[in-house]
Amino acid sequence: MAKTQESTSKPPIYLLDSMAFIFRAYHAMQRQRPMSTRTGIPTAATYVFVNMINKLRKDFQPQYLAAVYDLAGPVFRDAQAKGMKDVKKFNIKTQQFDTIEYAGYKATRTETPPDLIQQQPYIRRALEAFRIPILSFEGFEADDVIGTLSCQLSALGHKVFVVSSDKDMMQLVNADVSILNPTKDNLILDSRGVEEILGVPPERVIDVMALRGDSVDNIPGAPGIGDKGSIELIQQFGTVEAALDRAEEVKKKTYRESLQNNRDNILLSKELVTIHTGVPIEFSLDDMKTQAPDNAACRELFAELEFTTLLKELAPSVDNTEIVYNTKPTDAELSSLLAEARKTGGLAISIPPDARALSEEVADTTTDPESPEVEPEPAAPQTMSLFGIPDAPTTAVAAPIQDLACKLGLSASPFLALEAALDREGVREALEDETLPKQLHDLKAVLRALEPHNVTLRGPVTDVMLESYLVNPTHGSHTLIDIAARTTSRALTHQITKANPSDPNRLPEAAAAVQRLATALTSQLTEANPEPAEPIAPPPGKTPLNPASTLHDVYRHMDLPLVPVLLHMEQAGVRIDPAVLRDMSARLAVDIDTLAEKIYTDSGHRFNINSPKQLGEVLFNQMGLPKPMKYGKGKVVSTAQDVLEELAQNHPIAALVIEHRQLQKLKSTYLDSLPTLVDAEGRIHTTFNQVGTATGRLSSTNPNLQNIPTRTALGREIRAAFIAAPGNVLMSADYSQIELRLMAHFSQDPLLLNAYRTNQDIHTLTAAEVFGVDAGTMDKETRARAKAVNFGIVYGISPFGLAAQLNIDQKIAKTYIETYFDRYKGVRTFIDKTLETVRTDQAVRTAFGRVRPIPDIGSRNPNMRGFAERTAVNTPLQGTAADLIKLAMIALDREITRRELKSKMTLQVHDELLFDVVPEEVEEMQALVKDEMENVAEFSIPIVADVGVGDNWRDIKG
Template identity: 60%
Template sequence: MPDQAKPPVFLLDTMNFIFRAYHAMQRSRPMSTRSGLPTAATYVFVNMIRKLRQDFSPHYFAAVFDVSGKVFRDDRAKEIGSLRKWNSKTQCFEEVGYEGYKAKREAMPEDLVRQIPFIRRSLEVFRIPILEAEGFEADDVIGTLSCRAAEQGHDVYIVSGDKDMMQLVNERVKVLNPQKDNLVLDAAKVEEVLGVPPSKVIDVMALRGDTIDNIPGAPGIGDKGSVDLIKEFGSLEAVLDRAEEVKRKTYRESLQHNRDAVLLSKELVTIDCNVPLQLDLTAMVTQEPDLEGCRELFTELEFTSWLKELAPAESAVKFELIESPTAEQRAAFFSTARASGFAFAMDAAQPAPAAESDEEPAQPTTMSLLDVAEAAEKQADCSIGVCAEPGVALALQLNDELRSLLGDSQVPKRVHDMKAAMHALRPQGAKLHGAIDDVMLLSYALNPTHTTQSLADVAARNGHAPPASLTSAAAIVNALAPALRTHAEESDVAKVYDTIDLPLAPVLYRMEEAGVRIDKRVLSTLSTRFGAEIERLGERIYELAGQRFNINSPKQLGVVLFTHMGLPAPVKYGKGKTISTAQDVLEQLAEKHEVPRLVLEYRHVSKLKSTYIDQLPLMADADSRVHTTFQAAATSTGRLSSINPNLQNIPIRTELGREIRAAFTAAPGSELLSADYSQIELRLLAHFSNDPLLVRAYQTGEDIHTLTASEVFGVPVESMDKETRARAKAVNFGIVYGISPFGLAAQLGIAQAEARAYIERYFARYQGVQAFIEKTLAETRRTGSVRTLFGRVRPIPDIESRNPNQRGFAERTAVNTPLQGTAADLIKLAMIALDAKITDRKLKTRMVLQVHDELLFEVPADEKEEVEELVRAEMEGVVKLNVPLVADLGFGPNWRDL
């Protein structure tokens, strides 16, 4: 019996679990960071390590890896010259060649290859030793260490899901499979699961072979046959010696013709328990994880939930939280705050939700601004967490003295999400003035690719425990603000924070407070109209499909399209192997079939009705104004996004989308003014590339699409038609977004060779653009990031990826970010300048909406001329480029008719 006083030894079959983790997550939930680094296998692996430590508290624990390169089995496998395999068609055995041990194993998927270094790092930060031996596989290392640990009186748990490990099971050695609810396989369980005791596992495995490792076994003898034969004859050697007694003909002939291959297969499946290495239990003693290493790794992989579980870093602020301060403590706070500033935190600040993409942030479940305002107004006593002295935070009622402090322009303040704080303070009769640092915006400037910039996440990424109260939040903000500012200055992003992001926050606050007016009568009419259109489309779909069904059910739609109508079904994918009816699938089918085209139209109309037409009236205040929330820290490019409701996604290129814009109106006595930057990204391309043709075209006012059509297609300007110009427009904007020949061919409906020729001719004519792209990519490869004209940074870690798809996406992102990001910064600067001028001139005009390159203003009739001149001057003069900026302006009674 094992010595019960000796702790058990846990040996992890690492690669076995890495592959299982990878394939499990590939089927169910692929994961990656915002920058594109795949993390699914790493996440599952780390979670398994954490759970294993939690469930078993192993005293001795090591992770065993395979070593790349040849192992002794490779040379032995070469001795198998050929095999005799049964051909079911000819009903006879045929000679076939043998490629070698593991010769058929596919190369490790590229996205898994990229995760292996992070998995090894995870073991390092958990202080779990990594064991490996040159010339041997992980199985052999595990077998050897298991035997030696058992000889010393230790129980051994082999953490694996590999059946081969069952041959090692004995009185002291067991197999533990965490992926099957911590199933422990002792000798009895092995026999129950496999059908033979551990001592016969090798015989069974030798007979059945292994397709993954290309171990031949006896061709034609599978799982059941191998167990039955060993049970009947007792051993592999007995089966081979008495092969003529085997009743089943195919089994009998396979054994007779492949005796040497089967015996060699037994050698290949037998785990070598005599690897020349020592069992060093001292090095395997479980230690506490390296918290700083975990913090760094989890931050890089964006495992924020685990960051929050870590104990605070040693550098983290130590809190003294005073929930009921005395008069002396309150007086001490005000004295210190007036002298050196203070941090504060309060309820009603909305966390920025995770963004699904740069353009479409995920819709959160947080309250709208209208709900926040109503909740704040009902709150009689507003409590605020404040911190002036490092680590000492108080909970204070928002009284006149604190209101005065918040509004004192001489007192510096620190907060997380200044805009949200301003909304929360307004119903309490308090305003913010003076120098303010915003922890959320500082964190965003440092790295815009983080999934969220909530205080809990920013705190966790910087070594602090998540705030548990307003007082702890204030203490954390007070500690984070100076540290992040120092980091911003060292990273050369402080300027973009100070000149763009921070001064924009109060501008966005005023826009959100103003809201944009809607005409409920227009929306009511549209609701009826859209409802009728949805019904018409549905009836037409039923007619063409030959049956009625739930069009909104992907399952029913799939049956109708691919079973009843016989349309070509897409590749099955996903855990349940369901047939997709996603938009991209229907778009391909719609090119040749009417029903999928109508389904796409049905979905489009239904979404517009449910998302905007029916919802906007419910979100309007008493003055019929809708108050969206602008997110200034949710996209990787620096663009603003809009939620509750999202007013940036109302389509402008479709007639139905434009009809919805007709419901956005000006207040009585006013008109709406739209100011839209013309071809801003192409103008920035001309500026960055300094290409002579582009620069001259914009300086002289020549139409850039007509020019490109002439240069690329060789069509004289005087005979240019609309279709040719439209194709040139697709090329121009495609270049900005790094379009491929495949993408351009699909967009224009032409052959890839023709599309490739267009792109090549473009670069031949616009050589400055080619040089700009090459220079940008070279700099991105050197630094791992890309910057806008104003210094906003975006990490591009995949720029050197060995995966061509990921590297290609990274390259396109690197080229586009300076253009799209600079455009975003330009309009932000224009917004800041216009807000200041409107305030200085005491105009009643209000800036009410921003949609990417467009600003929308509500302008009283008597201010139209002044505001038009002001808006044009500020937008076109916001920065000096080597090509002119042009803003297209238009007035109208609603957003459609400008």
Template identity: 35%
Template sequence: MSEKLVLIDGHSILNRAFYGVPELTNSSGLHTNAVYGFLNILFKILEEEQPQYLAVAFDVKAPTFRHKMYDAYKGTRKPMPQELHEQVPLIKDVLTACGVPILEKPGYEADDILGTLARRGEAAGMEVTLVSGDRDLLQIATDHICIRIPKTRGGVTVTENYRKEDVIEAYGVTPTEFIDVKALMGDTSDNIPGVPSIGEKTATALISSYKSIENAYAHIDEVKPPRAQKALREHYDLAQMSKKLAAICTEAPVEMDFEAARLGNLYTKEAYEVMNRLELKSFLKRFDLSAMEQQAEEKKEITLTVIDGLSEAEGFFRSAGEQPLIAVQTVADGGQLLGLAMAVDEDTVSYLACAGFLTEAYLKEKLEELAEKTQIAALDVKEILKLLDVKESEHYFDAGVAAYLLNPLKNSYTYDDLARDFIGESVPARAELLGKSRVEDVREKEPENWQRYVMNLAHVPFTVRGKLEEQLKATGMWNLFTKIEMPLIFSLHRMEQAGIRVEKEALAEYGRELAVKVTAMEQEIYALAGREFNINSPKQLGEILFDELHLPGAKKTKTGYSTSADVLEKLKPVHPIVEKVLEYRTYAKLKSTYADGLAGYISEDGRIHGTFNQTITATGRISSTEPNLQNIPVRMELGRAIRRVFVPEEGCVFVDADYSQIELRILAHMSGDKQLIEAYREEQDIHRITASQVFHVPLDEVTPQLRRNAKAVNFGIVYGISAFGLSEDLSITRKEAGEYIQKYFETYPGVKTFLDRLVAEGKEQGYVTTVYGRRRPIPELKSNNFMQRSFGERVAMNSPIQGTAADVMKIAMIRVDRALRTEGLRSRIILQVHDELLLEVPGEEKDQVMELLEREMTHAADFAVPLEVDVNCGDNWYTAH
């Protein structure tokens, strides 16, 4: 049986994949959709063909004779999109790591290389499969050379296959004659001009009859239709040039020993590392992780020692206390501590099982002793605190938080992410080693996987700690990390421990009230629609609105009409049913997410102990999950009313402290605009002043509506709002909105200069920074896509302001938390929501805490304008705010 050679047209398949796969970027902002699509096609072809040889050909930048000939005729060639251009070296990295030969030859296109090798392979007795998106290569098809043309639609790849007889059947000409067809009809994507007025149908008919352009011209008086005759007569020279452009060279001086292309193991350690770095996670399951990990372990000679006796543990902790750095991470299952993974050097990891004399109390005591003597690196310090609640220490180093500062666009900071990103090592993730099994079950059934998991937990943070510190210092974020982010971990932990009390019956009553509202709203909607239907079904709702009620502005999607909030908001003035649907959705969301959803989070102590995350948002804001208490709606009364169910302990009150217009004050400080700074220093109503100056109205004649408009402009500027966005917000024309924005910048010229500078810096540096040095990368600014670039510009304008506000709030939380403990108070922070802190305060401490909050929060930053805090108290969260 003949051996098989597969040849891939690199640029062509990459191009097809780029346009066939939706936009995809990794956490570093690199576009990867073309690489992803290319590999999908490659692996599919290999599975189907089962070849013995594989090679990929690419065009090179040096112009070929075709480029020169075409450019002389046409002038220029369409440039490759930047998002595709940046993926060419990426796919080459992957192929090189897989051991696949990459073929390039200055002066020759990939077509010529592929055609030459295909002919050589056929001559050597091989079956050849040539994969390309370029139909020019159909001219190479024979009984032993198959041209496969993949098409990617919606991420699904289908392939058309052409041997000699398939070309004849599909086009009515032989593969050799196909050159002449292509020359006559032309192909702008392949830079073949063709003959004007001759399309594919006419070109095929001519060559089917005359077999070549030259023979057709020799019988020019017989050529039909007359239009084609005239075109060929007048443009014969162009037809001949097009034929030269269309003809593939099959004798290119390409040097390749077929044995160098013999297909080996594609799934190498190097390939895993490249794909892991590019975050092409769906391909990683193809690799034999156990073999790779075994090789890595043999190379590193990392050993795991299990310690379960007291005397052995005592000796270990004595030795650990003498080291300049140790790494530790809890090993847990379902919130239960199983043990500690600890590393004291790069070659050894110890596992201290939490059993017998090695109790939680013992391990906690020993960790606290170590934290007084040495540096402790951990993957996730807050996880340690949840299980052992060790004392606060400046000696802890959270590797996950450090990695987040260096790249806040990622969605995870696990040990495998850190190993890949900072020391160039590929280690299997937790899910790959443990799957969905319990840790102890894996220890019993797959001890090798358990050992690798435990070793990675400690070995990785120990190894990456130095690299992280080095990069934090190089990027100017070391102080941000040590003075803000690390102390914040302990404050957030105390907040999570405290939780917030919820009146369960009041929450249930709130749910019942919403259920009544939802039912009533359903009946109103049915009456307006003229029949009952599933309001929650976008398909059925779309049919009601657009097919039956004939509302304008219908937008068709694959599954029906779009009924998104944006679409419905524009339709509110058109028909009363639209506003009712929007209200229904609000009430239904309140009921499902809050009235019903929050009930499941209430612990036995009657409190909700949520999670506060500091590595989720790109701007540095703290986020809240399980449940999200930061997203409780406050714009409508019934939404705000849910705050009534959050109450303090008996004998306590809630004290709420909220920064007033902190982002606008930061804008004034960072821009240095004199008028904006002066307005704040004089403690004037900034929105009223802006209205007066922008709309040229005396201060005492500013109406509530003008003030609202000015407020929308003030806050819109912070978020880089466009004239279109402002016109939507204020229900005015885009022209009016543009004039508002222009007048604003004329009033505060320093703001315009500042925002323009931020965008320029973002484009030059690739990131922008807060007052405290926090970086926000903006890869979108390099995009060729206008919408993506515009988004990047808004991010560049907003992130330094919003990020600085986040930094100030974190500083304030740390100051307040420390002051409460320093002054020996029982009061505690229980919630942080954007610019607001909520504290649970014993009645006798209320006045002292209110004064403490104002003092510590207003002095959290020293800006050109004073920070202002509104402090209130109440018997529930609603009345306290």
């Protein structure tokens, strides 16, 4: 029937097959990265589903949209299925059909996973927050509701898009109804598309599905025919009925016998796969009209589920009234601002937190790599000032929150370029006023910006970046925009981007956000203090640790005081000898080429070893090596590290590829890149990050100096390039067996305590206790095996892991672990009590009060739960060690400054510190460093720091 011009102009309507996408989202994320909140709520399916809705709305901007849901309870197909008495299933081995009892429609479906059931209410809340109506009808499935609505809505003159990845939906396609599959790059299937994919037109989809059956829904179809056969038969006969009536014409015996022996079941299967279009459901087109999301509801849901990225993408909330910032305050306005800040207790300061990266990005936006003759346009002075490009001033802002601006009667908050602000009356004095509190994000960046202007920031400081990290250490990002999205209901609307690098409102808005966040996060720090364990009694005369410390105590006494220490280390830098690295690089290049030739010879092919696709083709298709278990139909075969390591046990070429990769990584990451990063004095200035790890450890970037390998000869050789300034010596101070010593402290195991108090070798002791080897006759290999057991226990190693590490049978490894716990009973008790506490609190603490949430401790996923248990046991050890060296760094920096020593602390790598020491201070520095590191905190066993000096890092000796 022809449509009038009026009917064809009606907007299309989108019907979402909700449950299909919920299950798809769930299983997709289970294979990739399970997600949960800090309180243990699983969120993966919800997150993917919400993102799919967002993408659908963005890509198609539907004017009408509805979500169709299944309801719990029986449907009419259950009654239909009762007529299916039994099923004949084709047995490949016997080449006969076996009769089996039919279990009923969908009876073989596995139960919905509990963690998906837990997410269902949140998904419905998401739809409600998006103001998308949810449609369903008792006794019918979502497919039937979609089919009915498709017919009725298209009859009203609307085009209908069924948003689904279910092939069954193809039977609904006609001139007015199409399938939209967002998981296939927004593939839209019309009638022609269905026939291209399935081989039959939409009206014959039911017949194909009836023959195929569906193992998921327990629809048997025609056993033995399969996907290919079902298409061939319907292409030949047109319908299921015709194929059944003319079965004797089918040439293939298995097809023919299946049709002849399963007529009733095949016909019933057709009934079961048919989507019914007569559901007596009532609907309102007005309700389906797309509305703007309920921002308040979205923000509440996303904050609860910790969807930081989604929070940032929300439109400003209702309290985000637009503020026109005053970027040119008069002297009177500025004076009033500073006076009011002193009365109200704080001044917020903001500078671009990512100044270096953005400045480089902006400066390079006009360069065309394909046209080298085109020179990049210089960045505008305002941009250079704003981002702090070298040799240009850094922009900063001293601004009140909106409330303060209102109190002052100002129309906006003052915004000042730093170099201009420091010349204004009262500004420098305010920044250096010890009684005036300051609020900011990233204290180190602010100190770095102020230092060239000879301004020393003084007074109580609230750094919302550090506070956010203490509250949420497992979050991957602590940028201001992310913190604001997670913590407040007020979005940051002015963002510095490549397209808009000099938004003048960005910094005053950021300062306003900082002051709001300072209040909220400081309150959270004070409250976030789970009940601690009882303090462990130290030896007589020693000061006990205080496990009852609040997170705010950790902030005040550890994380905040560490900031200027790290800045001093970054500015000092660590000196390297580029010639050593260049010589190594040249030698390694030869070794890499030799390895490559060996790989080419052994494989019989020349190919790009660095290409996973080409490597997989050679190893698995050309050479026929066994494919990894995870390899699936249509997927590229993985050549990941774990796959190659497993192959290497039986196939030498895989070991060659692993070695080739390792050498190339060393060469590119260190040997080739480090020499390009030295300054005029031959020093590298890494950037230390306090908020980059969940463990409490520091990380470093540009370059990352925390991961220089130490266990291989090549890794140690790289350390030979790290040297002192001319005439100076390099000093290293390394905590000895710190995590094992802390295990003794936490577990209070008598054997461990006695070993460390009497200075016994712990690895020799363990070898004697676990392996039954006499200490006097013990060789190095036996001690090394004991060392693997000791550290393996700390990291929760399994019999499988220990067996692989020691190259022994799993049963023997299991015996080693059991014997260890039998001898070191205190360790077993410590692990059991820690897990018991974490299962209750869903968090674990260091000895100094730092808290790490572990929400997956109760996960039903055994891999996630196992990782959570290992984390729970290791965090008190590794986290306390990380806190300990931070305290030592603070004490050392303070003492070096007080004594006016010329030596400098230049690098921290986990449990080790590196110093550039002038000759006349060597003895004093050795004594000072050892004393501070060993006594900065007291434990129930002695803490030992090994201190040595040398010409380079590799050759340092005690």
